[in-house]
Amino acid sequence: MNIPFQPGLPVHLLAACFNKTSATYKFYWFLSLIGQVEKGETQISKQALFADMLAHAWYTVNYFHVSFGKQDQLQQAIKKVRTTESLTIDADLHQISSALIHTPHQSTSKALRYFDGEVPHRFLSPWFRADDRKLVYGLSQSFTGDCLYALYKDHIVINPAWTAYLQRNARVLKDFCYWNLALYLQGKNPNVPDIAGKLIKAPVRKSLTEQRRKFWDVVIGELGSVDCIYTNTRLGIGSYAVEHFIPYAFVSHDLIWNLIPADPAFNSTKSDKLPLLDRYFEPFYRLQQQAVEIVYDRLPRSKFLEEYLTIIPDLSATRQLSSAADKQRFREQLQPLITIAANNGFEYLQR
Structure with a gap:
């Protein structure tokens, strides 16, 4: 330049x-x-x-x-x-x-x-x-x-x-x-x-309305409700926050594989804390697995399914995320991000 x-x-x-x-x-x-x-x-x-x-x-x-x-x-x-x-x-x-x-x-x-x-x-x-x-x-x-x-x-x-x-x-x-x-x-x-x-503070953060309405509302609508992975609170349509599992302040994106429904009260206190994978990966992955299966069945052309390509290279393999290899690959993508974020000063969630 x-x-x-x-x-x-x-x-x-x-x-x-x-x-x-x-x-x-x-x-x-x-x-x-x-x-x-x-x-x-x-x-x-x-x-x-x-x-x-x-x-x-x-x-x-x-x-x-x-x-x-x-x-x-x-x-x-x-x-x-x-x-x-x-x-x-x-x-x-x-x-x-x-x-x-x-x-x-x-x-x-x-x-x-x-x-x-x-x-x-x-x-x-x-x-x-x-x-x-x-x-x-x-x-x-x-x-x-x-x-x-x-x-x-x-x-x-x-x-x-x-x-x-x-x-x-x-x-x-x-x-x-x-x-x-x-x-x-x-x-x-x-x-x-x-x-x-x-490098520059954005005037306004992007809304997560589409991720809520066109993805997680579809999932929760099918299941009736889901549990918050942090508090075990039952969440229904209209009563949850869309939460970044790894903080937005580190990943700097809103890709659906990093977003989950969460208890709104807890979400406001979690802030940019890092989740402990040993505690939260299993429920996080199960929720993602259910979501992919439901959205693939109801909205197979959803643009949000394509966002899993950064985790699972073969889009057809996202139909269920059911194999042990899928699960291992998912965790292997998350672990280094969390480790690097911690090394840069992000704190872990203490609960």
């Missing part, structure tokens, strides 16, 4: 800012910078940029538990700040940024100040020797080499030669940054699904 060319500007140097990255700082610094320029800001406080960095990464770290690497201080700063500030996991970017800019807590301010020694001058390494901080500050203040911005103690000033370019191409530049960030994080999380989909 390339960024737009602009005659007279060293665009190739801007693209090179993400070469040889050893932490996420540069990606989130640039996203924060672009966001401020989009709002018409050209003299931007470092405090605002550092706060925006944490805000952009907040959901990826706290909700999806994506690892930034053991040495990445941005992830560590978010964890520290979350224990100090009254901010929820799903707080929006503006709310987080505003809280961090105006924080009364010295520990939060200290966590933000850390990045002043790591990010603003190092981002300009394609223009200047990044290991000489004083030199970078001095040269940047005269926009030497048409560098992107000038550095001062508490703020930066966008080079006027770059302002229109940044504003006009903000969307493409952010996509370029996210693309590079996704590649970087996928390297740190090789077995975690859908890294690209975990």
Whole structure:
């Protein structure tokens, strides 16, 4: 992926800012910078940029538990700040940024100040020797080499030669940054699904209405009721929640093989906890087995049956999921996902 060319500007140097990255700082610094320029800001406080960095990464770290690497201080700063500030996991970017800019807590301010020694001058390494901080500050203040911005103690000033370019191409530049960030994080999380989909908080989660109405209502309608695998509560049509067996925050999809009816009260408390397979796999699998048999019999062309292809490669074999091989294959698909999620910080369900 390339960024737009602009005659007279060293665009190739801007693209090179993400070469040889050893932490996420540069990606989130640039996203924060672009966001401020989009709002018409050209003299931007470092405090605002550092706060925006944490805000952009907040959901990826706290909700999806994506690892930034053991040495990445941005992830560590978010964890520290979350224990100090009254901010929820799903707080929006503006709310987080505003809280961090105006924080009364010295520990939060200290966590933000850390990045002043790591990010603003190092981002300009394609223009200047990044290991000489004083030199970078001095040269940047005269926009030497048409560098992107000038550095001062508490703020930066966008080079006027770059302002229109940044504003006009903000969307493409952010996509370029996210693309590079996704590649970087996928390297740190090789077995975690859908890294690209975990970089931005979706405005609204997709509804599970179709999975309820066209799959599980069909199953429960045939059986009359089913038992919640967690609470043994009897569930009928209209009295159950559609629940992700492995949390959505990890798998990042709504495929039917990971969805089951559950007690609504329990579902709201389970949150993104991981199920213990030794306790819950048997009832989970039996429920899936019954569901596949019923839907295959009543709605053999259901698109939801095709979603089992990621578990059982032969669609005709999903007619009953009755063989020992089917059962073993199903469990073998779930186990590594749960193990990786646990290693990334998801907690197990304690019941």
